[in-house]
Amino acid sequence: MLHVKIFTFSPLQENTYLVSNDMGDCILFDPGCYEDGEREALYGYVQSNGLRPVLLVNTHCHLDHVFGNKYAAETWNLEPHFHALEQRLFELAPSSGLMWNLPFDSWTGPCRHIQAGTDLILGEDHLQVLFTPGHSPGSLSFYSSEGGFVISGDVLFRGSIGRTDLPGADLGTLQRSIREVLYQLPQTTIVYSGHGPSTTIGQEMAHNPYVPA
Helix, strand or coil: CCEEEEEEECCCCEEEEEEECCCCEEEEECCCCCCHHHHHHHHHHHHHCCCEEEEEECCCCCHHHHCCHHHHHHHHCCCEEECHHHHHHHHHHHHHHHHCCCCCCCCCCCCEECCCCCEEEECCEEEEEEECCCCCCCCEEEEECCCCEEEEECCEECCEECCCCCCCCCHHHHHHHHHHCHHHCCCCCEEEECCCCCEEHHHHHHHCCCCCC
C-alpha cells in the first residue's frame, strides 16, 4: 500500500509529494523546499517516520519544482530523474530564479532521464509513467492504479490547468494530454497537483472549463 504525504513549499506554494510504501521506502516528487525551515520539515518527517528515500523525481523542471533538488540529492545520495525534454529547463532554472528574485543553488551533478511508458518501482508497487506535455515540453505524470491516484505536476489543477504562456508550453498540446491521457484514467482517480488542493478525474471531466471532456 502506498501512502502520500503532501508538503507545500516556497513563496510559489508548490506541492511536494513523498510517496512511501509499508516497508518505509519512498519516492520524493518535486522537492520545492526553498527555505531552511522547509528543508528541516522535510528531513524531520523522513527521519521521524523511519523512511528511506530511494528515488528523486521531477514531474517537470520549472524552478519551483526543483528548488530542493540539490538538498535532496546531497542529503539522501540521490540523482534527479526527469524526462529528457526537461533537461534544458533544468539548466535554465537558476537564471529563472534570479528573474523571479528567488535565487537558489541548483544541483550540478548527474541526472537521469525517464522514458514514458515505463514504471517507477517502489518495492512491490509500480507507478506508471505518463507523458503529459503542454505546460512544459517533457511533463510527466505518475499513476498508481492500486493507490487510485496520479501525481500530475502542473498539468491539471482543481478547476484549472497549467500555464501555457511559458517557453516550451502549448495550450493545444496540454489540452490533448489531459483529454487523451489523464481523462482516460478512472474517474475516481485522485489528482495530486503541483499547486493547490487535490481533485479527481471525474470532478475535472465534469467541471473543468479549460478542457471539455
